[in-house]
Amino acid sequence: MNDPTRRILMGRIHGAFGVRGELKLESFSDPPEAIFRYRPWTLRTAQGVERELEGGRGRSTAKGIVMRLPGVEDRDAAEALKGGEIHVPRSALPPPKPGQYYWVDLEGLRVVNTVGADFGTVSHLFSTGANDVLVARGDRERMVPFLEPDYIVSVDFDAGCITVDWDADF
Template sequence: MSNEAPSRASGRILLGRIHGAFGVRGELKVESFTEPPRAIFGYQPWLVRDAQGLEREVDGARGRETAKGVVATLAGVDDRDAAEALRGSEIWVPRDVLPAPGPGQYYWVDLEGLQVVNTQGADFGVVSHLFSTGANDVLVARGDRERLIPFLEPDYIVSVDFDRRLVTVDWEADF
């Protein structure tokens, strides 16, 4: 189960970002990292963190998908100015509000920090993060240098072993 949450903090998972106002009634343009994007409303409460690091817990966020993306309504955000004040804020949720992944599935955030080695035993460092290119997902391993490895199982990602905290990849050390 891929969840495009790029980072983790204190048992929280980043599920989206607020990109500004949508209209004049306090609605917000939201970039959702969930699949489908509207699923972000199923994970609450939200912890909204602004650019200065100030946080506020929000419960009862509502919203919809439009042709221009996800639009959210938050209690206390009643006009365009209030919505614009949240531009750039991140939407975090407690890790425990997400459903447990099924067998053979995992969230991207669970891979962060795992050791990465290739099939010949070369150490590539640890998983820094993952990102999507649209064509495929990419695992970023940081060690002696940064390596971008297509997240294609079993072509390049051979195995993920949480007990050993190890990702094995079929990737040349000098590539």
């Protein structure tokens, strides 16, 4: 969590929007247009080439986020960036409010249940629409609804551990 070189995936380019070089952007920030508050951006192309971006700007439309990047002037240049990812340094994000967490900060934490059974480490989290789900990988993969205090008893960053109220056999 305190690694100043750690970068966070904040968005993905889905292709061109129109003919003037604008891009369709899937933003992973909440709200989606907040992605434009975090800098600097690193663009990782679908081919794995990385470069720092400056001057990106965008807007919310009925069809999602549309952005413009310097040097991308036509549809062909925009389509060439399809599949690209926008990353920002973890340090660019504001501190979470008490009781809230960035998913990326939970990844890698050890997961144990209330009777001490080791579930492994947090692989990732995902949203089902109804609630978020924590995926722990150890001797096997376990999915635990991320509902506090029902199933997530505590998150202790100092100890690097999440305690869950979840049956080890489930």
